[in-house]
Amino acid sequence: MLHPPVAPFATGFLDRPDGARLFWETSGNPHGRPALYAHGGPGGGLGTGGYRRRFDPELYFLVGLDQRGCGKSTPWACDDLATLETQTMDDLIADLEALRDHLDIEQWLLHGVSWGSTGAAGQSGPAARRRPGAAEFRHPGDALLGPRLLPARGEGRPRPGLGAQRHPRRPDPRSA
Template sequence: MNDFYPEIEPYNNFLLPVDEQHQIYVEECGNPNGQVIVFIHGGPGGGCSAKDRRFFNPEKFRIILFDQRGCGRSLPHGCLDNNETAYLVEDIEKIRTKLSIDAWHVFGGSWGSTLSLVYAQTHPSKVKSLTLRGIYLGREHDTNWTFAGGGATRIYPDYWQEYLNSLPQGAEQGTVQSAYEIMIGDDKELAMKVAKAWSIWEIRCCTLIPDQKFVDEATADERAWTLARHEAHYMFNQCFLTSDQILNNCDKIQDIPTTIIHGRYDIVCPYDNAWQLHQKLSKSTLITSEGAGHSSSEPNTKHHLISATNALVD
């Protein structure tokens, strides 16, 4: 079974100004002369980690990673101003142009799959292939499944109750809007408490087998602050997408080789997201990661992701 490639360090990194306010952190790893692949992280607001470099053979890939607006090492940290899907799409194009890349392979998971798809539909000639994991289509019912008392809360009612306990009015505030209003409000102590609880709720649901170390690493205060606030910001605004925008625009990417990898028991983004996307992309390959949930680090999913990237260069 495939495992992560050895740890590597960037050979180049920089902050790219993308407007008068935001600077995007960008790094390059691997082989400067290799096949170019861009990693699009999840969340929104998740940021990249050193682990994310390790899905790719560093001898064969020029690996581009970046932190989206307001999260990770991008500046200003936590900023939600001018933070919308269309801006993120154009930030990706600015990175490609800055690095003088004609076209590249695109790799994204969870929210990263959403952004990868919107980017490809906006700039199809710039995308050589799509490798997508844990599909999230950004629709209202996709959000409600996890964050508004939907199906996920019936599977993990104990975890959900712990999240509700962080809210001043408990279940009465168990909506995205209520959490969002708290997290952008003036009471910063309460905002952080809710952000932390939101993040713990989500990350606990990510793996089929409970993994406390994974939860702790993903919900440190700084990461929880951007993950929860960015997610609520995007979800409250329907991800700045029109209804069924991604599925309705699949004709624009029919000719892009696409591999979809999805955990059979994904509670954060249910499997039907991947199934519906696959039905719209007649040339796509859907790989079911059996015995896995949502996380890219689960053994079966990691194996399939690395197989998919290896196939791009073998």
């Protein structure tokens, strides 16, 4: 289900120690449940904000980030190939943590597509300082659905209707 379009109510840049400037925006309910949208790429970006329609603006405080070298963030890799040295998973995770600190968010739902799902998965892993309450990772070929809540590690199985359609991996008899 797509929600009505909403405009961001705050935007800014997060300066990183290596000289990168990361563009971020927030929309939805400033008192709602925090959720990060991690776009695909590399080289993608937030675009015109169509991603905001995936989230109910009355329920979520939505954060969008143009990752390194993407969208409004600078520098672009095509302008300075040396910046590719700082386009690593560790840098992306550090960027997400820095943005979460900057916006004073303790936990957030992570919604990633394509490359963004890789970064979101890395940010929610054991190396993350604070785990998200939920995460969802999608490949761009998946149907466009709104975020579904998945349990944080150790909280049991997904609630029916919110991820129960994911089946455990069945062992391949050829590998026995």
